[in-house]
Amino acid sequence: MTFIDLRSDTVTKPTAAMRRAMAEAEVGDDVYGEDPTVNLLEQRSAAICGKEAALFVPTGTMGNTIGIKVNTEHGQEVICESRAHILNYELSMMAWFAGCLTRTIIAEDGILSWKKIHAEIRPLGPHAAPTGLIEIENTHNMAGGTVYPLDTIREICEESHKLGLPVHMDGARVFNAAEALGVPVAEVVKPVDTVTFCLSKALGAPAGSMVCGSRVLMDKGRLLRKRLGGGMRQAGVLAAAGLVALEDGPARLAEDHANAKFMAEGLDAIPRIRVEREPQTNILFFDVTETGYSGNEFSGKLKERGVLMNAASGPSRLRLLTHFDVDRGAFLRALEIVRSVAAGN
Numbered sequence: 001m002t003f004i005d006l007r008s009d010t011v012t013k014p015t016a017a018m019r020r021a022m023a024e025a026e027v028g029d030d031v032y033g034e035d036p037t038v039n040l041l042e043q044r045s046a047a048i049c050g051k052e053a054a055l056f057v058p059t060g061t062m063g064n065t066i067g068i069k070v071n072t073e074h075g076q077e078v079i080c081e082s083r084a085h086i087l088n089y090e091l092s093m094m095a096w097f098a099g100c101l102t103r104t105i106i107a108e109d110g111i112l113s114w115k116k117i118h119a120e121i122r123p124l125g126p127h128a129a130p131t132g133l134i135e136i137e138n139t140h141n142m143a144g145g146t147v148y149p150l151d152t153i154r155e156i157c158e159e160s161h162k163l164g165l166p167v168h169m170d171g172a173r174v175f176n177a178a179e180a181l182g183v184p185v186a187e188v189v190k191p192v193d194t195v196t197f198c199l200s201k202a203l204g205a206p207a208g209s210m211v212c213g214s215r216v217l218m219d220k221g222r223l224l225r226k227r228l229g230g231g232m233r234q235a236g237v238l239a240a241a242g243l244v245a246l247e248d249g250p251a252r253l254a255e256d257h258a259n260a261k262f263m264a265e266g267l268d269a270i271p272r273i274r275v276e277r278e279p280q281t282n283i284l285f286f287d288v289t290e291t292g293y294s295g296n297e298f299s300g301k302l303k304e305r306g307v308l309m310n311a312a313s314g315p316s317r318l319r320l321l322t323h324f325d326v327d328r329g330a331f332l333r334a335l336e337i338v339r340s341v342a343a344g345n
């Protein structure tokens with residue numbers, strides 16, 4: 001059976017252009033800084049983000065781990081939203097590697113405000129662990145791919161900086177945020193100190209993420225990457241696909257976003273299915289409580305009929321993501337399959 005795979009935008013296969021670029025990539029030993037393709041990818045990523053430097057890392061998790069570590073000291077607190085990826089899906093790397101605690105804020109749409117953050121900054125004194133970093137996730141995965149308004153990012157950064165606090169953006173899908181806002185990525189990430197973004201998500205590369213920031217922080221990050229086992233030697237083979245992802249990926253994100261809206265409308269029209277929020281980007285959550293199935297049961301039924309979607313946290317929620325390996329015809333088939341499972345067939 002060929003599955004319609006809507007579990008994540010990480011499941012895309014490399015395009016023909018990526019495979020060609022990988023086969024032809026010029027490589028060297030990146031631990032010596034001698035891989036020309038990695039160097040090019042890092043320069044290109046830094047330029048796109050308007051930062052001094054960038055670091056190619058195998059995963060978004062390593063990117064965030066490094067981003068957090070270069071900005072903090074052991075024993076500090078990191079303020080983030082309650083469903084942040086860094087807290088819930090990164091095996092507590094923040095505690096394990098950076099020695100920091102999270103102080104979480106609940107925001108229904110995943111988007112923090114300076115007002116909410118300000119209230120959680122710890123007073124200096126003999127009892128409280130000092131706040132070391134503010135972390136914002138853009139787009140916010142578990143809130144449904146929601147996007148930070150530019151003014152909110154600017155205010156959070158300006159006010160944090162006044163207090164000497166850096167800001168890290170988990171921009172795993174920051175290209176989706178930029179597309180939704182209709183501005184270049186540099187505009188979105190300008191005020192933050194460090195940003196991680198993933199080549200392997202909506203942009204379609206088989207692997208790889210970037211961390212971007214000042215030269216000083218990225219030099220520090222390079223050593224941390226080696227510590228974490230991320231010194232990948234002839235990584236140009238992967239970086240070559242990353243360069244194609246940067247070149248070709250952003251232009252087609254609008255299509256993913258339109259497909260997510262199409263799916264939201266289609267799902268909303270199915271009895272007993274409740275779409276959580278109108279998608280702003282390529283992520284969509286829906287609730288199946290009224291069908292009588294749990295999220296896992298519903299996901300299992302879909303799988304039997306050839307559609308892959310993950311159950312999400314909460315008893316009866318599912319998540320779907322749109323990406324370039326699924327076309328309109330397949331989305332229509334997926335909707336029909338959801339309809340028949342929801343009807344108890």
Ligand code: TLP
Binds near residue numbers: 010064089139198
């Ligand atoms: N997200 C994955 C899963 O881990 C949930 C997905 O399928 O969405 N930040 C954000 C916001 C992410 O969504 C992810 C991956 C990461 C970081 C980590 O990236 P990787 O998987 O490359 O370590």
